[in-house]
Amino acid sequence: MNLPENHFKRALREGRQQIGLWCSLPGSYAAEAVAGSGYDWLLFDTEHSPGDPLTVLAQLQAVAPYDVSAVVRPASNDTVLIKRFLDLGAQTLLIPYLQNADEARAAVAAMHYAPDGVRGVSGLTRATRFGRVAGYARKAAEELCLLVQVETGEALERLEEIASVEGVDGVFIGPADLAASLGHVGEPGHPEVVAAVEDAIRRIRIIGKPAGILTPDMAFAQRCIEIGTLFTAVAIDVGILARGTEAMARQFNVN
Template identity: 55%
Template sequence: MKENRFKRAIAEGRPQIGIWSMMREPMVTEMLGQLGYDWILLDCEHTPNDEPGVMAMLQALSACDIEPMVRPSCLNVAEIKRLLDVGARNILVPYVQTVEEAELAAAAVAYPPEGIRGVSSVSRATGFGAEPGYFTKAREEICLIVQIETREALDRLEEIAAVPGIDGLFIGPADLAASLGHPGNPKHPEVHAAITDGIARIRAAGKPSGFLSPDQALLEDVVKAGCTFTAVDIDLPLLRRGALARLEACKHFKG
């Protein structure tokens, strides 16, 4: 089996820079995969992406020097199973708030007797049956990240981090801001403090931490706090900003 370089890197504390993808277009995914980022997040929570679409994007990335991560729509065992079977190896589970939810996420990515992942011997993940040792080795190369994005999750952060099978924790700034009473304002001082404190607590718990923001100043602060894998922008707003900038630069053509 191919080694999961992303999982090894964050376990060893080596910083990894990522890009967040919301666009359901394999050619765009392939282009992003060629830019030099360490990892890319394929999002199914806030997009129309589904398992066939994710598989197409994973296929587009197969020749790229990048590690894909996939976020399911929610903590859905059946959806996670299908994403794993089409070839996802890095899973980011959103909105995990309790130890019990973290335990369910861990069970979803492991085969029995340790977990509850369904067994298919001919999935894309197994090389369509060409990888006979997959069932005993798969969990070693699967990386499970859970998202901490509510006040309740922050209160239980150390307990969640201690759950066996959790390979890292990710602070979600947008939902956290809403949970703290500041929807749409992740730059609020209370939210900023909660983010950097959460990152430091994850590091103190001995686990890698992740974060997403296009705000360079905030990124600098979370990296100083100990963030290991950082997504520095999102493809859709990147496209929008670029298109708007070009429009503004050329409006004088109209006189």
């Protein structure tokens, strides 16, 4: 049995724009409902959602038949959490709140088996198709993709050193936490925050790494794409549900 190809990683390497949807609803039913909507990738979040490895497992299973890539965000840059999601079959991880190159190197190490890293070895996981992928341990790294999240003023000062760490496949800018870090909590659209995000995207592209972002602001999403983001999340499932149902209620004057 062959190792599944990571189409998201291939697309980034080829410079093809990938439009994504952020999934904070932990259910597999919701994940399957949006899997066929036409997005290139879905982000299954466990940092700011009730999600955990077991709910992510169900989501990965639900979307597997669809032409969409799954990206998983662990709750933190934790070696054990990273190992568990990789063993579940996640091939692309977005690691939140990295502050420096050492933390980026730790994330890289967690993605790889020894002697290149510290990922624990198990031959009977979903990632190995329960032992059916011949040579999985030797080939796994070819299809794994590590995205790191930069979202504070301190991290932006070290952006080049973080992005340049070997094994980092892309850098994601987090506008919400960045806004808080810059003194504008709850205001990701503040001019200072917008300027910092745009500058960061340009700097990441100069280094030659793919840049990513999440923004439900359609105009700003298009602006980020024009500047150079290659993986761009443009909506959040919870936001679509909450705002969409509110809009429908208003049409019928529901108080």
